[in-house]
Amino acid sequence: MSVLAVENLSKAFGGVQAVGGVSFAVASGERVALIGPNGAGKTTLFNCINGQLRPDGGRIRMSGQDVTGKTPHRIWRHGVGRTFQITATFTSMTVAENIQVALASADGAATGLGRRLGTRYRAEAEALIDLVGLASRTENSAAELPYGDLKRLELAVAMTNDPSLLLMDEPTAGMAADARGGMMDLVDVMVAERGVAVLFTEHDMDVVFGHADRVIVLDRGQVIAEGTPDEIRADARVRAVYLGTFDAQEAAV
Amino acid sequence: MSFIVVQAITGLASAASLFLIAVGLSIVFGVTRVVNFAHGSLYMLGAYLAFSFVAAFGESFLGYLAAILLAAIVVGGVGAVMETSLLRRIYRAPELFQLLATFGVVLVVQDLTRLIWGADDLFAPRMPGLDGAIQFLGHAVPQYDLFLIAVAFVVLGALWLLFRHTRFGVLVRAATEDREMVAALGIDQRWLFTGAFILGAALAGLGGALQIPRQAASLSMDLNIIVDAFVVVVVGGMGSIMGAFVAAVLISELLAFGVVIFPEITLVLIFMVMAVTLVLKPSGLFGRPEFTMAEDRRNPDPPLRAGDGLSRIFWWFLLVAGVAAPLVIGDFAVVVLTEIAILALFAASLHFLLWGGGLITFGHAAYFGLGAYGSGLAVFHLSLGMAPALLLAPLAGAAGALLFGWFCVRLSGIYMAMLTLAFAQMAWSAAFQWVGFTGGDNGILGVWPSAWASDPVVFYYLAFVVCAAVIWGLRHTVFSPFGYTLRATRDSALRAAAIGVDVTRHRWLAFTLAGAAAGVAGGFFAFAKGSVFPDVLFVSTSVDGLVMVLLGGLQSLAGPILGAIVFTEIETELTRLTDLWQLFLGLLIIVLVVVLPHGLVGLSALVRRRSS
Numbered sequence: 028m029s030v031l032a033v034e035n036l037s038k039a040f041g042g043v044q045a046v047g048g049v050s051f052a053v054a055s056g057e058r059v060a061l062i063g064p065n066g067a068g069k070t071t072l073f074n075c076i077n078g079q080l081r082p083d084g085g086r087i088r089m090s091g092q093d094v095t096g097k098t099p100h101r102i103w104r105h106g107v108g109r110t111f112q113i114t115a116t117f118t119s120m121t122v123a124e125n126i127q128v129a130l131a132s133a134d135g136a137a138t139g140l141g142r143r144l145g146t147r148y149r150a151e152a153e154a155l156i157d158l159v160g161l162a163s164r165t166e167n168s169a170a171e172l173p174y175g176d177l178k179r180l181e182l183a184v185a186m187t188n189d190p191s192l193l194l195m196d197e198p199t200a201g202m203a204a205d206a207r208g209g210m211m212d213l214v215d216v217m218v219a220e221r222g223v224a225v226l227f228t229e230h231d232m233d234v235v236f237g238h239a240d241r242v243i244v245l246d247r248g249q250v251i252a253e254g255t256p257d258e259i260r261a262d263a264r265v266r267a268v269y270l271g272t273f274d275a276q277e278a279a280v
Numbered sequence: 281m282s283f284i285v286v287q288a289i290t291g292l293a294s295a296a297s298l299f300l301i302a303v304g305l306s307i308v309f310g311v312t313r314v315v316n317f318a319h320g321s322l323y324m325l326g327a328y329l330a331f332s333f334v335a336a337f338g339e340s341f342l343g344y345l346a347a348i349l350l351a352a353i354v355v356g357g358v359g360a361v362m363e364t365s366l367l368r369r370i371y372r373a374p375e376l377f378q379l380l381a382t383f384g385v386v387l388v389v390q391d392l393t394r395l396i397w398g399a400d401d402l403f404a405p406r407m408p409g410l411d412g413a414i415q416f417l418g419h420a421v422p423q424y425d426l427f428l429i430a431v432a433f434v435v436l437g438a439l440w441l442l443f444r445h446t447r448f449g450v451l452v453r454a455a456t457e458d459r460e461m462v463a464a465l466g467i468d469q470r471w472l473f474t475g476a477f478i479l480g481a482a483l484a485g486l487g488g489a490l491q492i493p494r495q496a497a498s499l500s501m502d503l504n505i506i507v508d509a510f511v512v513v514v515v516g517g518m519g520s521i522m523g524a525f526v527a528a529v530l531i532s533e534l535l536a537f538g539v540v541i542f543p544e545i546t547l548v549l550i551f552m553v554m555a556v557t558l559v560l561k562p563s564g565l566f567g568r569p570e571f572t573m574a575e576d577r578r579n580p581d582p583p584l585r586a587g588d589g590l591s592r593i594f595w596w597f598l599l600v601a602g603v604a605a606p607l608v609i610g611d612f613a614v615v616v617l618t619e620i621a622i623l624a625l626f627a628a629s630l631h632f633l634l635w636g637g638g639l640i641t642f643g644h645a646a647y648f649g650l651g652a653y654g655s656g657l658a659v660f661h662l663s664l665g666m667a668p669a670l671l672l673a674p675l676a677g678a679a680g681a682l683l684f685g686w687f688c689v690r691l692s693g694i695y696m697a698m699l700t701l702a703f704a705q706m707a708w709s710a711a712f713q714w715v716g717f718t719g720g721d722n723g724i725l726g727v728w729p730s731a732w733a734s735d736p737v738v739f740y741y742l743a744f745v746v747c748a749a750v751i752w753g754l755r756h757t758v759f760s761p762f763g764y765t766l767r768a769t770r771d772s773a774l775r776a777a778a779i780g781v782d783v784t785r786h787r788w789l790a791f792t793l794a795g796a797a798a799g800v801a802g803g804f805f806a807f808a809k810g811s812v813f814p815d816v817l818f819v820s821t822s823v824d825g826l827v828m829v830l831l832g833g834l835q836s837l838a839g840p841i842l843g844a845i846v847f848t849e850i851e852t853e854l855t856r857l858t859d860l861w862q863l864f865l866g867l868l869i870i871v872l873v874v875v876l877p878h879g880l881v882g883l884s885a886l887v888r889r890r891s892s
Binding site for chain 1: 581582583584756757759760761762763764765767768770771772774775777778779780781782783786789
């Protein structure tokens with residue numbers, strides 16, 4: 028069964044059909060990149076899947092269960108971890124506390140008034156911190172982390188509910204070019220060690236072709252191509268949409 | 281049928297002045313993003329000035345008209361002074377600080393007005409030439425009402441022309457829609473802001489001046505009108521002129537007919553209109569969703585460390601001092617100390633929401649007052665003893681917070697602040713108007729402690745122990761998973777939702793919890809005073825709480841306690857020396873916001889940094 032199945036999804040803003048009848052699926056442990064030129068409908072599609080927008084039509088299923096129109100915090104209960112294009116972390120907390128709060132929520136203890144958070148979930152949190160390579164930052168405030176580390180922290184937070192699907196909006200946006208590979212290698216580790224599937228949007232084509240098993244190309248709210256990175260690279264329509272950008276990329280490779 | 285028409289005309293006449301003030305508030309907000317609490321003061325000033333001008337040269341129709349217009353112009357000038365001297369300094373401050381600073385102006389203007397014109401209501405003569413009534417299907421319709429309606433339409437038309445066909449108007453609209461863009465185009469924003477503020481102030485002044493033939497100029501008109509105006513702009517949509525117009529008509533007509541049909545529930549009607557609007561369209565009828573920068577916290581708080589050396593010493597010192605004090609101080613001081621213990625709890629419960637949850641509430645008095653009334657009414661109507669009456673207090677506070685909070689947590693930032701205030705003022709009006717149940721302005725008397733606690737020292741210890749325990753409970757909650765999660769929703773609601781937190785529900789629970797804690801304080805307050813008056817629900821009580829929190833320092837758990845101590849001491853001493861307490865408090869607030877935004881705790885950090 029697919030971890031995520033999007034069926035004939037559509038969403039319009041006023042008269043603009045941002046997403047018009049998109050269908051695709053993500054299998055367990057698969058890494059899928061969602062690409063397309065600006066205004067193609069990537070963000071809208073993404074926000075429908077993560078619950079921030081309610082689609083006008085179509086269905087979204089996660090592991091077989093219909094989650095269409097559910098709010099973000101309910102989508103999370105279906106085993107979805109999220110990272111944002113601009114990192115969203117709890118800036119008044121330490122790295123460890125950021126993860127502990129998320130673990131408490133995963134444990135159903137978010138409204139607990141009893142024992143202090145203090146050292147609860149500490150061991151689990153440290154394991155995740157180790158996994159993303161932030162061990163030396165455990166006691167730092169999230170507010171003082173460099174941007175690359177914030178991205179790593181977000182990834183660790185997104186892993187707290189042991190998700191079956193990671194939704195990553197531009198996972199390397201804002202990072203220096205040489206740090207992007209490291210970030211995506213980390214994502215690959217999550218896939219390999221924890222069996223999580225990844226759906227991500229991305230502008231950097233090196234990242235897309237280096238770290239996606241499959242690529243879905245959107246243009247004007249429609250899927251215009253879908254296939255392995257090699258197939259997409261060779262696709263004439265994709266070339267047409269990306270003309271210029273693509274040739275330059277290939278010339279560079 | 282004819283009665284309905286006449287009543288509708290009365291409603292429209294009230295809508296006229298409500299529109300004038302609400303549209304000014306809305307224009308100023310649109311351009312500067314500041315909700316000007318002192319807008320009601322400008323309205324009041326307009327009324328008082330018009331009264332004096334009419335007395336000087338208002339014998340004829342034209343003289344009267346000139347008096348009204350001159351009052352509006354002078355108030356516009358006052359607005360210019362206010363914008364350039366104060367508002368300009370707080371455009372970048374958090375919403376809470378802006379509301380508080382402009383409330384400081386309310387207090388200052390009130391005392392100054394009292395100094396100049398006296399405390400008594402001032403009745404102006406009717407407007408010559410418009411002092412009669414015309415007969416309409418057997419009913420008398422005051423000519424002046426028709427005049428007011430005409431003025432409102434003239435102003436609406438003039439504003440429409442201004443905003444469509446002048447450079448200034450186009451810039452104001454542009455700034456309302458996209459401030460950064462206007463700034464990027466190289467427009468001198470200072471000129472634009474001042475201009476918009478003068479326009480808004482003059483409209484408020486005009487609204488107030490136009491009122492004097494209908495109602496006396498009084499010192500309570502500022503806060504009365506501002507709450508109605510808040511309701512109008514929240515319902516109509518902030519920054520929208522049409523919204524202000526439609527909502528002013530809607531609310532005024534509702535009041536005009538409500539008073540005739542079911543006078544007891546007019547408040548409930550307004551409450552429902554506001555509630556339904558906000559649930560269906562949180563940005564108001566004509567408003568657009570506000571893009572908030574809530575995720576962007578430029579000055580993030582440092583992580584919370586439980587009981588480091590200094591703060592541990594502070595808490596232990598408080599505890600020891602609280603226990604030992606009655607042994608060394610006199611009877612009057614014990615009474616003051618009791619009040620401090622109670623207000624410290626009130627401030628701590630407010631701080632829990634403000635700092636712990638980033639929830640800007642400007643109506644925390646509602647839950648404090650409900651606690652006080654819960655206890656007082658239990659004694660008065662049910663003849664309950666002190667202990668069961670005190671147990672009812674947190675229930676009353678929590679019930680109010682549960683009801684009001686459900687709506688409030690659906691909004692954020694300034695909208696939330698205005699809604700919390702509006703709810704609190706409604707609770708106040710209800711207590712004021714429902715004389716049969718609450719005693720109205722006469723209050724509830726004879727709420728005395730049981731015999732065993734009637735000695736001030738015994739009562740002090742009781743209040744101290746319970747308040748300290750609840751404060752400790754709130755402090756513990758901040759460190760519990762609930763408190764961390766609440767702070768998480770403050771730091772980033774987006775991220776909190778993405779880790780499975782139902783942000784709205786969590787905030788609602790926090791609201792209720794804080795309401796219960798404030799209720800406890802209110803219950804003790806009732807027994808400490810032996811009476812309950814509507815004042816406990818009034819906006820000034822909410823502001824006292826905010827000043828305590830701010831005075832102590834928002835970013836520290838000890839802040840509200842320290843603030844309650846210092847504030848109560850200052851108030852006790854000063855009210856003995858002078859009757860200009862409001863003037864002083866107003867200036868204190870302005871200084872706090874502009875000079876000392878981190879409060880006394882921040883001051884000590886500042887001094888430490890300077891000296892090292």
